[in-house]
Amino acid sequence: MDLGGINLAVLVASLMVAAVPIMLAAIGELVVEKAGVLNLGVEGMMIIGAVCGLATAATSGSPFLGFLAAALGGAALSLVFAILTQVFLANQVATGLALTLFGLGLSSLIGQGYVGVKPPPTPRLEFGPLTDIPAVGTILFHHDPMVYFSILMVAVVWAVLRYTRTGLILRAVGENHDAAHALGYKVQRIRLLAILFGGAMAGLGGAYVSLVRVPQWTDGITAGAGWIALALVVFASWKPWRVLIGAYLFGGISVLQLNLQAAGSTIPVEYLAMSPYLITILVLVIISADRGRAALNAPAALGKNFHASR
Template sequence: MDFYGINPAVLIASLMVASVPIMLAAIGELVVEKAGVLNLGVEGMMIMGAVCGFITAVHTGSPWAGFLGGAAGAMAISLIFALLTQVFLANQVATGLAMTLFGLGLSSLMGQGYNGIKPPAMADVPLGPLEDIPFIGRAFLSHDAMVYVSILIVAGVWAVLKYSRVGLILRAVGENHDAAHALGYKVRRIRVLAILFGAAMAGLGGAYVSLVRVPQWTDGITAGAGWIALAIVVFASWKPWRVLIGAYLFGGITVLQLNLQAAGARIPVEYLSMSPYLITILVLVIMSSGKGRAGLNAPAALGQNFHASR
């Protein structure tokens, strides 16, 4: 049952793989923004994760070590962001943009000499006979572990934000940092921890691109995935499960346009390639127009620096 030469089971399977990097980066950024910090350096952190993950995996021979390396690399660069915005109170937008540019340049430098090498492969999770279930097995149950880990992370973030005290404090800090401070919560410390968590997620996402999805190292390998992740957070109106839906939607569009290209659709390739980005812009315009629900859900202190005055 193919449509225009596209097999739906294969399409869903590749959609799930394609959406892992943006889903991870977006859920990380969601936590950061819930704490009231706007980190536009997601793209830079992702590509640092991609290059650090790749280098670690090549040298250790283990993709899992690679993921840890990727997370560590992204957290290292996010510490600069944390220092500038939380200690020196630099403008978050400008700092975030600078982190993206810095990350792109630094990753390119670090990746010198790694072009053309194949990283150690990531095995699929063996689910035995389940994988042989028609359609479902092929579409949903024959993936590597990170696909399932990323969904578990979304579930975990949702549960923590909704039900735990830590989540409540995090939301409170993002909502009104003066009040949180007055009640004795450590606004700056909570925000730095959130930034580090967001960076670790972006790093995992980046490492997934260079280790599984592509898998090799080239300059600029993340190709704007970080920006799409930022858009998904807004699209999801800061709700974790909607991040999952958003990531599948955008992952789906990416995969679909690749499949359409391969199937020889009579649309110029350029239009297909730009479609995920066009849809990103479109979604952001629709979501931010008027005083929609998205505006109500945004953390009230988003992007504002906190300075404990007397």
């Protein structure tokens, strides 16, 4: 089915692909914030994951090793944040911003040797006859493994937070770290593990950009996806399934503006290119207008440092 020269099935399939980087980064950041930590370094961790993933995949010839290296790279950078904020009690906002700046600079340095290098293609999963179903096959059964992995991670995070003791402890630490400490839970250890998970997910999101969406290296390749992921967590009210919906919304906007450009839209290219970021700002403005509801959904200890001696 076509609409104004745009194939709707291909459009939906494309938005599912476009949503993967911000979905992975946002679901990781959601877990971090559920533990009461605000990490603004998502963009830095994503771009480190992008360069580590591309470098490893290009060297080894395996995109899957590239994704593994990206997860480790993102987690390693998040460990720096964890040590500074959880051990030395540095300001979380300032440390997160510094992490982003550091990640952008380090990725540019590492990436100099990989400009123009193409990584090996990431294979798609084969579903046999299901792939040939009109429209449905294109939308649901014509993707690489990371598309399905991103959806799976949303489901896993939702189930863990809602139904498991681990999720209950994580949420307790995010709501009242002093009470959780009084009950005998290791607040710093729990937050450290949450931060490492968030870093790994951000690294995977960055690698998806450099290995699948834009299979090459250029400085600033994530193009603000980390900031959109941060906004998406607030947009989702810290609920995993809303992250999925929000990621597809923002992914759809990104894909639609590209398709409109290709279809020869009369709207100036500059306006189309800025549309995802304008929508992000608009959503945050709307959410900020209802501060009471936003505060009700946010973890009570979000952004507050904890020290056991207090």
